[in-house]
Amino acid sequence: MSDLSLMEYEKDAGFGDYFALLKPRVMSLVVFTALVGLVVAPGTVHPFIAFFAILCVAIGGGASGALNMWYDSDIDAVMKRTAARPIPSGRIERGEALSLGLALSGFSCAMLGLATNWVAAGLLAFTIFFYAVIYTMWLKRWTPQNIVIGGAAGAFPPMIGWAAATGGISVESVLMFMLTFMWTPPHFWALALFMNSDYDAAGVPMLTVTHGRRVTRKHILAYTLALAPFALAILLTSIAGPVYAFVAVVMNLLFIKGAVQIYRRSEAQAEADKYAVERKFFRFSLFYLFLHFSALMIDALLRGYDLIGTGVFGGLLGGTF
Numbered sequence: 038m039s040d041l042s043l044m045e046y047e048k049d050a051g052f053g054d055y056f057a058l059l060k061p062r063v064m065s066l067v068v069f070t071a072l073v074g075l076v077v078a079p080g081t082v083h084p085f086i087a088f089f090a091i092l093c094v095a096i097g098g099g100a101s102g103a104l105n106m107w108y109d110s111d112i113d114a115v116m117k118r119t120a121a122r123p124i125p126s127g128r129i130e131r132g133e134a135l136s137l138g139l140a141l142s143g144f145s146c147a148m149l150g151l152a153t154n155w156v157a158a159g160l161l162a163f164t165i166f167f168y169a170v171i172y173t174m175w176l177k178r179w180t181p182q183n184i185v186i187g188g189a190a191g192a193f194p195p196m197i198g199w200a201a202a203t204g205g206i207s208v209e210s211v212l213m214f215m216l217t218f219m220w221t222p223p224h225f226w227a228l229a230l231f232m233n234s235d236y237d238a239a240g241v242p243m244l245t246v247t248h249g250r251r252v253t254r255k256h257i258l259a260y261t262l263a264l265a266p267f268a269l270a271i272l273l274t275s276i277a278g279p280v281y282a283f284v285a286v287v288m289n290l291l292f293i294k295g296a297v298q299i300y301r302r303s304e305a306q307a308e309a310d311k312y313a314v315e316r317k318f319f320r321f322s323l324f325y326l327f328l329h330f331s332a333l334m335i336d337a338l339l340r341g342y343d344l345i346g347t348g349v350f351g352g353l354l355g356g357t358f
């Protein structure tokens with residue numbers, strides 16, 4: 038094989054490259070929250086419809102990831118973490134990612150609407166729009182509040198799942214939205230603390246770049262403290278049970294403890310252990326959200342088998358809009 042054909046061969050896109058455009062790792066947790074939203078909602082959904090609805094959310098989420106990679110390929114090429122992605126590494130053309138993103142967006146929303154209802158499909162369409170246009174094209178390059186406002190995109194999926202099952206929006210689904218929405222800043226800023234040089238090099242105005250790490254540490258603590266009441270407010274609704282109560286109390290105490298530790302750290306300490314505590318806090322953030330939604334799912338199953346009653350406090354808060 039000549040050098041030229043070897044280079045061309047290396048640049049050929051495989052299935053894995055197209056799959057990578059869909060950001061499967063990040064989307065796995067997003068899709069899980071949608072599944073929980075659907076499972077904990079009142080009423081029953083045929084398992085096939087439920088599976089199909091979640092598949093549509095997965096495809097829609099993936100589509101928004103492809104649109105993000107299409108628009109952000111310049112930034113991705115500069116950042117070490119993202120430089121090997123299919124577009125900056127030259128294996129997939131930008132136009133291909135755009136076409137794939139648009140086609141899958143249209144397909145997933147239409148299929149979700151036909152299989153369930155148009156409230157769920159409308160929410161999915163809005164979520165894709167919010168991530169691809171509002172966050173990616175606008176907020177990300179403009180303001181250090183990018184991920185605070187943009188975080189709404191990642192918080193809609195439990196509402197989509199709930200709407201797929203009920204056709205509506207409710208206090209419970211809004212609280213699941215708020216849980217994810219308030220969780221996003223500590224989740225992302227922890228990562229930004231140890232990935233700051235990437236964002237700096239790419240000129241992305243993340244809080245660590247515009248205001249420095251000290252201010253970011255303060256913001257992580259503030260948002261972690263503000264998150265806890267929302268996590269605990271779910272206890273007042275009918276979807277929470279004893280498992281959720283245990284998880285919410287323990288995990289919020291641990292998350293706050295971690296955030297206090299992050300706040301107290303000096304940059305010299307962080308440099309000395311290569312941001313080990315910040316990396317741990319980021320991993321813990323993923324576990325935090327996964328466990329909250331898992332607990333809601335377990336409580337729903339226990340309730341389904343009549344092993345527990347409705348809500349920890351009898352479901353004081355609730356109701357469909």
Ligand code: HEM
Pocket residue numbers: 062063064065066067070118183184185187188189190191192217221224225228323326
């Ligand atoms: C604006 C909102 C968000 C931003 C800016 C953000 C940013 C990030 C970034 C930059 C990473 C590292 C990804 C990588 O290494 O390629 C990451 C990882 C991750 N994020 Fe987020 N995130 C956001 C919201 C969410 C939401 C809502 C969820 C789920 C509900 C989520 C789930 C995850 C997961 C599961 C990972 C780990 C992926 C892996 O293991 O590679 N993120 N996030």
Ligand SMILES: CC(C)=CCC/C(C)=C/CC/C(C)=C/COP(=O)(O)OP(=O)(O)O
Pocket residue numbers: 060063067094097098099101105109119161164165168177189190191192194
């Ligand atoms: C339709 C649907 C279910 C959508 C959910 C999409 C969504 C908002 C997911 C979480 C957000 C996310 C992947 C942010 C990554 O930020 P970034 O794009 O700045 O990260 P990067 O630097 O890794 O590209």
